[in-house]
Amino acid sequence: MTNPMTTPIYHDAPGAHPALQAVHLVKDFKGFRATNNVTLSINEGEIHAIIGPNGAGKTTLFNLLSGFLKPTSGEVMLFGERIDTLQPFQIVRRGLSRSFQISSVFPTMTVRENVLVALQSPSNLPNQWWTPVSRLEELGPHADQILEDVGLTHDADRLAADLSHGEKRQLEIGISLTQNPKVLLLDEPTSGMGSEGVARVIDLVRKVARGRTVVLVEHNMSVVSELTDRITVLQYGSVLASGRYDEVRQDPRVIEAYLGEEGLH
């Protein structure tokens, strides 16, 4: 095992404070290398997008960063401390949360109950909840604040099952916020949404990113260009390019290998 004290730290800009780092990360699935020596550094306060074609390894990298997969080799660092040796709930306690899409929403509970239940959990992970909803009222003001933050105040008493796709994604982000994460990972927050929903999520991500570091996997390039400070492009599990969106979109390797002749817009 590598000594954390000797782990190289990749600062990419003078004065930058890394929040989340991958250091020579490798993940093999039965001989198939899904993550190939990925090193990247995401700075405190940054909104960073991970993009790449289908099968490039984005979800695998997200799972490695949040502890849902253990790396074959390499390290993940959160504010300079190794977290790849920890369980996901311990990583949440250290300040990193991720959205779970529909898996962490209880469809038979109301929107507000979903947030209340997540608030009393030591992490926002499924199976970590045990307090009956009736005892959760003291957390009500906090839940209401989160619902306001994610724009669901008027939907508080609706069953989660009755929410639209976009509203469920808003609730997912709300559930992630219950742990007041310093680093928030969002997996395709605009997937399956029309332009109105996309615009709402862009506003929401900007809002929740205040005072936080946000990492998102995103296919919609207009979302990427509007929201992100820097992006990382994955191809075949490796980092093809990483840097400011404006720079990376002009990188000939990115244009040729990933985006086709038209490139990023």
Ligand SMILES: Nc1ncnc2c1ncn2[C@@H]1O[C@H](COP(=O)(O)OP(=O)(O)OP(=O)(O)O)[C@@H](O)[C@H]1O
């Ligand atoms: N548990 C697994 N076992 C075997 N192979 C896997 C496993 N998980 C992912 N892979 C493979 O690793 C590669 C990367 O998959 P991953 O889902 O990380 O890509 P992705 O960039 O998120 O793709 P998409 O944009 O389609 O969601 C793919 O070839 C996939 O088939």
